[in-house]
Amino acid sequence: MTIFCSHCHRPLQAERSCLPTRAKQAPSASRPFRSTKSASKARRDQINVELQALRSLLPISAQEKERLSYLHTMALVCLRLRGAQLFPPGLPPPAGPALGTELLSLLPGFLLVLSANSKLVYISENVAQVLGLSMVELLAQGDTVFDILDGRVGEDVHKKLLLAQEEPGREVTFVSEMRTSKAFRLQHGGNRVVAVCGRFVALSWPPSPSTTAFLALCTPLVQSPTDGEAASQDDIFQSMHLLDMTFIDVTESVTYHLGYHREELVGQSWYSLLHPEDADLAAAQHRAVALGAGAGLAAGTAVLRVLHKDRAWTWLRVWARRDGGCITCTCRCLREEEAAHLRSRQPRAAAPP
Numbered sequence: 001m002t003i004f005c006s007h008c009h010r011p012l013q014a015e016r017s018c019l020p021t022r023a024k025q026a027p028s029a030s031r032p033f034r035s036t037k038s039a040s041k042a043r044r045d046q047i048n049v050e051l052q053a054l055r056s057l058l059p060i061s062a063q064e065k066e067r068l069s070y071l072h073t074m075a076l077v078c079l080r081l082r083g084a085q086l087f088p089p090g091l092p093p094p095a096g097p098a099l100g101t102e103l104l105s106l107l108p109g110f111l112l113v114l115s116a117n118s119k120l121v122y123i124s125e126n127v128a129q130v131l132g133l134s135m136v137e138l139l140a141q142g143d144t145v146f147d148i149l150d151g152r153v154g155e156d157v158h159k160k161l162l163l164a165q166e167e168p169g170r171e172v173t174f175v176s177e178m179r180t181s182k183a184f185r186l187q188h189g190g191n192r193v194v195a196v197c198g199r200f201v202a203l204s205w206p207p208s209p210s211t212t213a214f215l216a217l218c219t220p221l222v223q224s225p226t227d228g229e230a231a232s233q234d235d236i237f238q239s240m241h242l243l244d245m246t247f248i249d250v251t252e253s254v255t256y257h258l259g260y261h262r263e264e265l266v267g268q269s270w271y272s273l274l275h276p277e278d279a280d281l282a283a284a285q286h287r288a289v290a291l292g293a294g295a296g297l298a299a300g301t302a303v304l305r306v307l308h309k310d311r312a313w314t315w316l317r318v319w320a321r322r323d324g325g326c327i328t329c330t331c332r333c334l335r336e337e338e339a340a341h342l343r344s345r346q347p348r349a350a351a352p353p
Helices: 012-033 037-057 062-067 070-086 101-105 127-131 135-139 151-166 182-188 254-258 276-290 336-344
Strands: 110-114 120-123 172-178 192-202 212-220 236-242 247-250 301-307 313-323 326-334
Touching: 037 070, 070 120, 070 135, 110 127, 120 135, 127 135, 127 192, 127 212, 151 172, 151 192, 151 212, 172 336, 192 336, 236 254, 276 301, 276 313, 276 326, 301 336, 313 336, 326 336
Parallel strands: none
Antiparallel strands: 110 120, 110 212, 172 192, 192 212, 236 247, 236 326, 301 313, 313 326
């Protein structure tokens, strides 16, 4: 009995000839959907042309354009597009590129503008003086503020930004480490601690997420009284004490910071101004400085609360050193958020020997 092929209906001995035919025909159906090497190269070339065109439109110098990678180019383009959405032509940004280099150099930090969803919109050029990274290099870290901050404070920062967004005009502050260049980390032993103080501003009425921006000043926390930043800051005063911490002199600027006149403090004890909960910490600092204990400047550094003349508590970061028969203190006023950050990293007071 002759058996016929179910495909070509030929006798079985001819079935072998129909199978190769089907095998040869099957690939042809998918061939139109395949990508060839020449097509892929053409697409890459077209993408490169478009990126070069975008790069040429960026308002930066030719030298900076030459150094831009594709990633940096796209990051800058996205930044400019967000800025154009928030600050359309005819509506200059409150803190934007119109600020001159000389004016920026007078600021104690750099300017930062965020959109309602925490996207970076503007970073002033003097950011390199604070973080060791240019605006372009910082953008390579990511396009949101959380990409340039220490991840451990992300939730707290998110809550602060939501609070500020719910009440436009309300000032909020958060403190975090910010990413820095490798050279900066090698020189300073880590990233830079920065206090970000700002508020949401409605750029048009009625306000909406697409027309509100978070404007902030980012100020680095001074690590020592000899830092270059400290010399130009107005939030520092100095005092001199006997070895028992009795005031023998204080700079006139103490009136601005604590409300007292110099004459009111001379002859008084430092401990009479301290918050009761900080007495042990201040005593530990006092012993370390007076006896020459501890290692380096850290032994004479503490974050304390002192009594303002209006009976409110003021946070101070106090650097103390012994000069012969007296102790000199350099005090810097702190925001509550700065004090909380520094206290969380401050060693506990040692028990008296």
